[in-house]
Amino acid sequence: MNGKTGWGDWWPSALVPAPEESGAPPLLEPDEPPPFEIVNPTGQANALLICDHASNRLPRRLGRLGLTDDQLQQHIAWDPGAAAVARGLSARLDVPLILGGYSRLAIDLNRPLASPELIAAESAGVRIPGNQGLSAAERNARLAALFLPYHQAIAELLDAHPNPELRLISLHSFTPWLAGQLRPWSVGLAYGRDPRLAQQLRPLLAQQADLLVGDNQPYGIEDSYDFTLPTHGEGRGIPHVMIEIRQDGLQTQAQIARWVERLACIC
Ligand SMILES: [Zn+2]
Numbered sequence: 139m140n141g142k143t144g145w146g147d148w149w150p151s152a153l154v155p156a157p158e159e160s161g162a163p164p165l166l167e168p169d170e171p172p173p174f175e176i177v178n179p180t181g182q183a184n185a186l187l188i189c190d191h192a193s194n195r196l197p198r199r200l201g202r203l204g205l206t207d208d209q210l211q212q213h214i215a216w217d218p219g220a221a222a223v224a225r226g227l228s229a230r231l232d233v234p235l236i237l238g239g240y241s242r243l244a245i246d247l248n249r250p251l252a253s254p255e256l257i258a259a260e261s262a263g264v265r266i267p268g269n270q271g272l273s274a275a276e277r278n279a280r281l282a283a284l285f286l287p288y289h290q291a292i293a294e295l296l297d298a299h300p301n302p303e304l305r306l307i308s309l310h311s312f313t314p315w316l317a318g319q320l321r322p323w324s325v326g327l328a329y330g331r332d333p334r335l336a337q338q339l340r341p342l343l344a345q346q347a348d349l350l351v352g353d354n355q356p357y358g359i360e361d362s363y364d365f366t367l368p369t370h371g372e373g374r375g376i377p378h379v380m381i382e383i384r385q386d387g388l389q390t391q392a393q394i395a396r397w398v399e400r401l402a403c404i405c
Contacts, residue, residue, distance in 0.1 A: 163279070164279070164282075164283060165197050165199055165200075165279040165280055165282070165283035165284070166197055166199075166283045166284075167198060167199070170197060170198060171195065171239050172239055172287075173238070173239045173240060173283060173284045173287045173288050174236055174237065174238060174239050174287060174288045174291050175192075175236070175237045175239055176234065176235070176236050176291065176295070177225060177228050177234070177235040177236075177237065178228045178229070178232065178233065178234050178235060179234050179295070180234070181228065181231075181232045181233045181234040181235075182232050183231045183232050183233040184301045184303045184304055184305060185231070185233045185304065185305040185306070185307055185405065186233065186234050186235075186236070186292075186295055186296065186299065186304065186305075186306055186307070187224050187227060187228055187233050187234065187235040187236070187307050187308075187309060188235075188236055188292065188306065188307070188308045188309070188366060188370075189217075189220055189221050189224040189235065189236070189237040189238065189308070189309050189310075190217075190238050190242070190246075190247040190248040190308065190310070190366055191216050191217035191220060191238060191242050191246075191247070191248070191310060191311075192216065192217070192220060192221035192224065192237035192238050192239075193216055193221065193237070193238060193239055193240055193241060194210050194211065194215040194216035194241045195239065195240050195241060196210070196240060196241050196243070196244055197240060197244060197283065197284075200244055200268055201268065202268070203243055203244075203266050203267060203268030203269060204266065204267025204268045205243075205264070205266065205267070205268075209264060210241070210243075212264075213262070213311075213312070213313040213385060214242075214243065214261040214262050214264055215241045215242065215243050216241055216242060217309075217310050217311040217312075217385075218311060218385050218388060219311050219383065219385055219387075219388025219389070219393075219394060220309050220310055220311040220383070220388070221237055222388070222394045223309055223311075223383065223388065223394055223397050223398055223401070224237065224309045225237075226394065226395065226397075226398030227309075227398055227401055227402060227405070230398055230399075230402045231402055231405060233307075234295060234299075236288070236291060236292055236295060238284075238288055239284070239288075240284050242258075243258065243261065243266055243269065244257075244280055244284060245257050245280040245281065245284050245285050246258065247284070247285060247288050247289070247365070247366065248308075248364055248365050248366045249363070249364075249365055250361070250362065250363075250364075250365050251281070251285075251365075253362065253363065253365075255363075256285075257269050257272060257277060257280060262313075262316065262317075263317075289365075289366075289369065289370075292366070292370050293370065296370060296374060296376070304376055305335055305376065305377050305378065305379075306367060306370060306371045306376050306377070306378035306379075307335075307378070307379055307381060307405065308366055308367055308378070308379070308380045308381070309380075309381050309383075310357075310380060310381070310382045310383070311382065311383045311384070311385045311388055312326070312356050312357070312382045312383070312384055312385060313384075313385055314384050314385060314386045316356075321355075321356045321384065322350055323350050323351065323352035323355055323356060323384065324348070324349045324350050324351070324383070324384055324387060325343065325349060325350075325351055325352065325381065325382065325383050325384065325387075326351070326352030326353075326354070326355050326356055326357060326380075326381075326382040327339055327340055327343070327351065327352065327353065327354075327379055327380070327381060327382075328354055328357050328358050328359050328379065328380035328381075328382060329354065329358070329359055329378075329379055329380070330358065330359035330360065330361070330364070330367070330368060330372060331372060332371065332372055332377060332378060334377040335377040335378055335379040336353075336379045339379060339381075339404055339405070340353070342403075342404035343400075343404055346400060349400075352382070356382065357380070357382060359380060364380075367379075367380060381401065383397055
């Protein structure tokens with residue numbers, strides 16, 4: 139930590155005790171992967187790519203949270219295809235990239251700490267047995283092992299980034315069907331109070347005739363729902379956008395390569 143941004147900026151001491159006071163054992167065992175991965179940290183492009191929902195891995199101590207292997211492959215556990223596009227873009231544009239290392243079902247890296255969806259008891263109609271009735275110590279163990287290190291790493295990347303023209307691009311994917319409704323957009327650009335980057339990218343994406351581009355659809359950015367871009371983008375005055383790609387466009391290597399090329403051309 140270099141002192142510019144610390145956990146204290148986000149840690150709601152009134153909500154939960156600090157992790158060292160919780161008494162819980164560390165969630166991750168020493169041989170497990172770290173809570174985040176940084177790719178191309180010295181990339182020279184004037185952006186940072188972020189992929190909150192890159193992985194469906196669960197910490198060993200959490201087992202499968204009572205879910206089946208099939209359920210853990212579904213969108214409730216991660217954003218299928220998003221990490222592959224992010225890695226491709228990072229290489230193609232020479233952009234640093236940070237990816238979350240564990241499933242959003244362990245803790246959602248893009249939810250505010252007070253959100254009931256931070257550690258979801260249910261997701262898209264699926265009850266998550268391993269997330270029912272957690273103690274404060276169990277919640278704190280997940281915050282301390284997964285959430286806080288990830289966001290601290292983003293803060294450090296931004297502190298260290300020398301480029302004053304920095305942009306933040308958060309990559310997600312969304313399921314084509316939710317609650318029986320088809321979502322028609324091929325891709326969505328989401329923004330909150332800062333539409334600058336979305337406004338730059340939208341006309342470029344919309345030029346691609348086969349794409350239906352969502353304007354804050356299927357999701358926008360809201361303080362009650364999102365954490366990553368409100369904290370690191372809006373919080374620092376950095377132009378930012380969330381790009382959501384529909385998951386049925388990310389099922390093959392060829393589709394993923396196509397999205398990498400599309401986004402590389404407009405970014
Ligand atoms: Zn996502």
